Each structure stands twice: as structure tokens, then as C-alpha cells.
Amino acid sequence: MKRVVVVGGGLSGLSAARALLDEAQARGVDLGLTLVEKDTTLGGKIRSTREDGFLCEAGPPGFLDNKPATLALARRLGIEERLLRSNDAARKRFVFSDGRLQQLPEDPVSFLLSDLLSIRGRLRIAADFLLPQGDPSEDESVASFVRRRLGQEALDKLIDPMSAGIYAGDPNVMSLKSCFPKVWQIEQQFGGLIKGMLALQQMAKARGQQGPQGAGPGGALWSFEEGAAELPDRLAVSMPEANIVAGAAAAALERAEGGWRVRTDDGGVWDADAVLVATPAYDAGALLGPLDPELADLAFGIPYVPAAVVCLGYRTTDVPHPLDGFGFLIPRAEGRKILGSRWDSSTFARRAPEGSALLTQIVGGARNPELLALADDELLRVVQDEMRVTLGIEARPAYAKVVRWRRAIPQYLVGHGERLRRIEGRVSALGGLFLGGNAYYGIGINDCTTHAAAVAPKVVTALGGGPAPEPPRGGPRL
Ligand SMILES: Cc1cc2nc3c(=O)[nH]c(=O)nc-3n(C[C@H](O)[C@H](O)[C@H](O)COP(=O)(O)OP(=O)(O)OC[C@H]3O[C@@H](n4cnc5c(N)ncnc54)[C@H](O)[C@@H]3O)c2cc1C
Numbered sequence: 001m002k003r004v005v006v007v008g009g010g011l012s013g014l015s016a017a018r019a020l021l022d023e024a025q026a027r028g029v030d031l032g033l034t035l036v037e038k039d040t041t042l043g044g045k046i047r048s049t050r051e052d053g054f055l056c057e058a059g060p061p062g063f064l065d066n067k068p069a070t071l072a073l074a075r076r077l078g079i080e081e082r083l084l085r086s087n088d089a090a091r092k093r094f095v096f097s098d099g100r101l102q103q104l105p106e107d108p109v110s111f112l113l114s115d116l117l118s119i120r121g122r123l124r125i126a127a128d129f130l131l132p133q134g135d136p137s138e139d140e141s142v143a144s145f146v147r148r149r150l151g152q153e154a155l156d157k158l159i160d161p162m163s164a165g166i167y168a169g170d171p172n173v174m175s176l177k178s179c180f181p182k183v184w185q186i187e188q189q190f191g192g193l194i195k196g197m198l199a200l201q202q203m204a205k206a207r208g209q210q211g212p213q214g215a216g217p218g219g220a221l222w223s224f225e226e227g228a229a230e231l232p233d234r235l236a237v238s239m240p241e242a243n244i245v246a247g248a249a250a251a252a253l254e255r256a257e258g259g260w261r262v263r264t265d266d267g268g269v270w271d272a273d274a275v276l277v278a279t280p281a282y283d284a285g286a287l288l289g290p291l292d293p294e295l296a297d298l299a300f301g302i303p304y305v306p307a308a309v310v311c312l313g314y315r316t317t318d319v320p321h322p323l324d325g326f327g328f329l330i331p332r333a334e335g336r337k338i339l340g341s342r343w344d345s346s347t348f349a350r351r352a353p354e355g356s357a358l359l360t361q362i363v364g365g366a367r368n369p370e371l372l373a374l375a376d377d378e379l380l381r382v383v384q385d386e387m388r389v390t391l392g393i394e395a396r397p398a399y400a401k402v403v404r405w406r407r408a409i410p411q412y413l414v415g416h417g418e419r420l421r422r423i424e425g426r427v428s429a430l431g432g433l434f435l436g437g438n439a440y441y442g443i444g445i446n447d448c449t450t451h452a453a454a455v456a457p458k459v460v461t462a463l464g465g466g467p468a469p470e471p472p473r474g475g476p477r478l
Contacts, residue, residue: 009037010044048227168365
């Protein structure tokens with residue numbers, strides 16, 4: 001029997017474990033799999049809690065269907081009937097700009113007609129059509145790229161809030177190539193963003209697809225009836241043959257005869273032919289330090305921003321806004337204390353009791369990390385004040401919950417791609433060691449499940465597994 005230890009029971013570790021068991025079975029490898037998780041509960045940043053009828057998502061509320069891996073995983077687990085697709089209304093998104101909520105235009109024509117940006121700002125965006133392509137070898141910051149192609153106003157009013165909404169990050173230091181690879185590719189392939197979007201639209205039309213083709217994230221949001229946590233929960237249940245040890249942190253990773261040894265802080269000793277470390281980068285750095293200090297430094301060099309998630313439940317009669325959309329983001333220049341507000345009960349069914357609304361606010365990020373120092377009641381006061389200014393809500397919430405993440409989201413800074421190349425080189429030199437987790441190849445749920453599906457065949461190959469059988473006719477093998 002070959003043995004693998006997966007360190008970390010967040011979505012990355014759990015989905016990699018599932019993919020490893022499937023891959024080993026398909027390739028005739030008898031696999032003994034152990035997964036160790038520091039916390040007593042599995043799921044990492046995915047945490048869905050129902051209280052008083054409100055479903056508070058302390059981490060991700062769901063995932064987009066613009067990549068196939070997570071929907072494919074839900075099908076693999078047989079939980080399609082638990083899936084919830086976001087309501088059509090959630091396509092509508094807002095920004096709080098110039099002191100008021102404004103709807104984000106959904107297509108280029110309505111964008112040109114909207115007064116979200118000044119005429120000058122819109123003309124500056126149109127100049128993208130004439131501008132030369134950037135240097136492909138340069139790892140440019142998001143802010144520098146947007147200033148160059150679309151102008152300062154587009155950066156301040158559109159891209160800064162979007163960077164906060166996805167990464168809770170600062171576009172001045174985020175790497176365009178690593179954070180928005182699709183945008184970078186569009187410039188490289190078509191010479192500019194407008195040219196690229198027009199070309200993509202033509203191509204989509206030729207394929208019979210409707211609708212605007214943007215450079216943004218796109219797609220519909222999906223979750224499960226009882227929230228995003230159904231996915232890790234169900235993953236764990238789907239692997240009775242695996243040895244899943246929760247409440248035990250990997251404290252040391254050592255070389256052992258012909259392989260590896262993982263020691264956990266509860267005294268456990270787990271020998272393995274291969275180890276997959278699927279923890280946040282700072283925890284991976286701590287484990288890898290004694291083996292390769294340079295590799296550990298590279299992992300420690302991936303910073304995280306803190307965030308507090310504040311779920312608030314209101315009677316709908318107390319909310320003057322119709323909440324007819326996904327929610328809103330806020331540009332830094334507005335000087336507000338929340339990064340934005342997500343209208344969960346407008347996006348998905350079953351998020352709040354009848355006659356109530358659930359709104360989730362994110363505080364902190366790269367913009368206001370100091371707000372995490374506030375006590376819960378102070379933080380709640382701050383957020384309620386923001387709800388008054390942005391949505392006109394004067395009433396106190398019927399339900400409130402604060403969840404803090406000291407290190408919420410990894411930041412892919414300029415130079416991230418080069419850092420990854422060095423990390424990969426050093427990891428492969430160790431042999432039988434693999435890295436996973438959202439610190440490296442994408443921060444979202446789809447990135448975790450995509451990477452899990454990609455790393456499993458490599459691990460099984462390292463274990464000496466035979467070639468994968470041909471996928472059955474009529475569809476890909478899961
Ligand atoms: C507030 C917030 C909102 C988000 N919104 C979205 C969204 O809308 N859409 C989206 O796609 N993604 C979103 N994300 C990102 C998404 O949550 C992550 O992509 C995903 O959950 C990361 O999973 P992971 O397993 O890589 O890491 P984690 O969830 O961090 O899991 C890592 C696990 O490793 C464990 N661990 C660490 N050290 C050790 C050790 N030594 N031994 C054993 N175990 C260890 C930890 O306890 C943890 O359980 C959001 C994240 C946050 C915080």
C-alpha cells in the first residue's frame with residue numbers, strides 16, 4: 001500500500017484528498033490516505049452558520065460557474081440536488097460612489113450612457129482602443145495597468161472597488177498577471193481591452209452564445225441549500241476509507257526512510273510516500289522551514305490581509321432600499337469603513353426568515369486593517385453607521401454576527417509569478433512533496449478545486465501509479 005498524508009482540511013486539502021482517492025483507484029494504486037486538520041472542524045475558511053433562521057457565511061458565499069471544477073465536484077459527490085443557483089436579480093451590482101448607490105452598467109452600451117464616470121473618464125476609457133500593447137515581460141501592478149489603459153478615474157471608481165471586493169486588496173501592489181490573468185491575456189492577445197472584448201463578443205456570437213463578453217469574473221454564483229459549507233462537509237463524508245484526523249496540527253515534517261514523516265501536536269506520527277501541504281502559506285512556511293529555509297521564506301513572503309465579516313439581519317420593512325441586486329462595493333476615495341455589502345437574501349433562497357433580509361459586510365482588508373482591533377460591539381456600531389449612510393437603514397438589526405479572520409485572504413503582489421517559479425523549483429527538488437491551497441494559483445473556491453484535480457495525477461504518478469485509463473466515451477472522467 002502507498003501512503004499519502006494531506007495536511008490541511010480546508011477545501012483545498014479535502015478536494016485534493018477526494019481527487020487522490022479517485023485517481024489512485026482509476027490507476028490501480030492501493031492508497032492509504034490520512035488527512036490532518038488543525039481545527040476541530042473541517043472546511044477552513046468555509047463556514048456557514050444558521051442562527052435564528054439567518055444563514056451567515058463567514059467565508060465565501062458560493063462559487064462562480066465560469067470554471068467547471070466545483071460544479072463537477074458537486075456532481076461527483078452526488079449533491080446536485082442541494083445546489084442553489086443565484087437569483088437573476090443578483091446580476092445587478094452597485095457601487096457606492098459620489099455619496100450614493102449607483103448601478104454598475106451590465107454591458108458596454110449602458111456603460112457609455114451611464115453617468116458613473118464623467119464624460120472625460122469615459123472618453124479616457126475609449127482611448128484604450130488606440131493605445132499600444134504593454135510589455136509582456138513586465139509584471140505590472142493592477143493600478144499601473146488600469147491607469148495606462150483606462151485612466152485614473154476608471155481605477156478609482158471601478159477597479160479599486162473590484163480589487164477590494166475580490167481580494168480585499170490594494171491595486172497599487174497587486175500583480176495584474178497573477179490577480180486578473182484573463183485581463184492580462186486579453187491585452188496580450190488582442191492588443192487592448194476594448195479590441196479584445198469586441199473580438200471575444202464576435203467569437204461568442206459565432207458559437208451561438210448571447211450576451212456581453214467581459215474581462216471581469218462573470219458567470220452565475222452557486223451555493224448549496226445550507227450554504228457553502230455543505231461542500232467540505234460532504235467531501236469529508238464521501239471518504240470513509242480515508243483517515244481524517246481533525247483537531248491535530250502537523251507540527252513537524254521530516255524525511256523518513258524512503259519517504260516522509262508527519263508529526264502532529266497530539267503525538268501522532270504518520271509515515272507517507274508523499275505529502276501534500278494544503279495549508280495557508282504561513283503555515284506551510286513553518287512546516288517547511290527546517291527542510292528548506294529558502295522555500296519557507298518564499299512561502300512566508302506571501303502576505304495576507306485581515307478581514308471581519310459582519311452578518312446583519314433586518315426586517316425588510318426596516319430597509320428603505322429594495323435590495324434588488326447582489327450588493328455594492330465602495331471605492332477607497334469614498335472614505336467609508338466597510339469594503340462593501342452583500343445582499344445574501346436577495347442572491348439566494350433560504351438565507352433569511354420570511355419578511356427579513358440578510359446583509360453581509362466585509363471590514364478591513366488592505367484598506368482598513370486597523371478596524372480589526374475594535375471590539376465586537378464597537379465594530380457593530382461602525383457597521384450599523386455605514387448601513388445608515390449607504391442604505392438609509394436607521395433600525396437596529398434583528399440579528400448580528402461578527403467573524404474575524406486575522407489572515408483572511410492571500411495577496412498576490414507584483415513578483416508573485418516569479419515567486420511561484422522559485423517555490424515550484426524548490427518543492428520539486430524535495431521529491432514526493434506537493435503544495436496546495438489558495439496562496440499560490442488562485443484565491444477562489446474554483447481555483448482550489450481546479451488545482452486539487454490537477455495535483456492528484458502528479459501525486460499518483462510520483463507513487464508509481466500506472467497510466468490513467470481512457471475516459472469513457474461521451475464525457476470526461478471525474
Ligand atoms: C471572507 C472571505 C470571503 C471569500 N469569498 C469568496 C467568494 O465569494 N468566492 C470564492 O470563490 N472564494 C472566496 N473566498 C476564498 C475561499 O474561501 C478560499 O479559496 C478557500 O476557502 C481556501 O481554501 P483552502 O483550503 O486553500 O484554505 P483554508 O480554508 O485556509 O484551509 C486551510 C486549512 O489548513 C489548516 N491548517 C493550517 N496549518 C495546519 C497544520 N499545521 N496542520 C493541520 N492543518 C493545518 C487550517 O486550519 C485550515 O483549515 C473567501 C474567503 C474569505 C476569507
